[in-house]
Amino acid sequence: MTTIDRPFGRAFEDFEVGDVYRHWPGKTITEYDDHLFCMITMNHHPLHTNTWFAEHETVHGRNVVVGNLVYSLALGMSVPDVSGSAIANLEVESLVHKHPTFHGDTIYAETRVVDKVPSSSKPDRGVVTVDTKAFNQEGKEVCAFRRKVMVWRREALPPRHRPYGGGVWG
Numbered sequence: 001m002t003t004i005d006r007p008f009g010r011a012f013e014d015f016e017v018g019d020v021y022r023h024w025p026g027k028t029i030t031e032y033d034d035h036l037f038c039m040i041t042m043n044h045h046p047l048h049t050n051t052w053f054a055e056h057e058t059v060h061g062r063n064v065v066v067g068n069l070v071y072s073l074a075l076g077m078s079v080p081d082v083s084g085s086a087i088a089n090l091e092v093e094s095l096v097h098k099h100p101t102f103h104g105d106t107i108y109a110e111t112r113v114v115d116k117v118p119s120s121s122k123p124d125r126g127v128v129t130v131d132t133k134a135f136n137q138e139g140k141e142v143c144a145f146r147r148k149v150m151v152w153r154r155e156a157l158p159p160r161h162r163p164y165g166g167g168v169w170g
Contacts, residue, residue, distance in 0.1 A: 001169075009084025011154040012116065012126040019113045021081035026108040026137075027073050029065050034103060037069040065101040070143045074109040074134035082111055082130055083149045085157060090127065090148040099140045106137040114146070124156035 038048045046053035047064050054063040083089060101107065115129040127150050134143040152158070 005160060006080075007084075008080050009082065009086060010151065011085065011157050012118070012128065012151050013154050015113050015116050015128045015151070017113050017116060021078070021111045023077040023081055023109045023111065026106045027077070028106040029069065029073070029101060029103065031063070031103040034063070034065045034069060037072075038066050041066075041068065043068075060100055060102075063103055065103065065105070067097045067101075067143070070097065070101045070107060070134060071095060071145060073107050074132055074143055074145070075147075077107075077109040077134075078111045078130070078132050082128075082132075083151075085152060087125060087150040087152060090150055093129075093146040093148065095143075095145040097143050099136070099142045101136060101142050105142075107134050107142065108137075109134045118153075119150075124153050125150055126153065127151075 035049055038044065043066055045066075047058055048054075048066045049063070051063060055061055058064070109132055111130045111132040113128060114131055116126060118126040127148055129146065129148050131144065131146050133141055136142050
């Protein structure tokens with residue numbers, strides 16, 4: 001019998017400059033998703049939440065998904081492949097919204113490793129820089145950002161623990 005732990009994030013040694021991670025699955029953004037995110041974050045702009053306003057008083061003629069939701073989805077999609085084992089997200093260097101996202105659009109994301117630097121002060125870690133791009137179902141790039149993530153070296157990567165014993169399958 002084999003027990004398989006799903007990889008969630010990577011150690012410093014697993015990142016190679018130029019590698020691309022195609023995150024899966026995508027996510028269709030519903031009107032509900034957008035409205036809930038707007039209310040949670042207190043962004044009450046009618047462009048996102050008022051259909052009449054969006055249809056009659058905006059350049060797009062329909063509701064636009066709030067940009068931070070699109071960014072958050074793309075970031076979240078990247079976590080299993082990039083930062084799931086990270087020590088810390090250090091910074092977002094840039095964030096660009098290239099095209100609007102609308103209710104019903106499906107977002108996909110990919111990340112490319114652009115740099116990795118071992119820590120000069122702590123030998124158990126390093127910093128990885130990645131670019132992430134989000135695309136809609138038509139292949140239009142809707143969002144792009146660069147971030148730096150501090151990650152463990154393989155020998156220092158903490159083991160995963162579960163709150164129960166190991167013999168659950170007898």
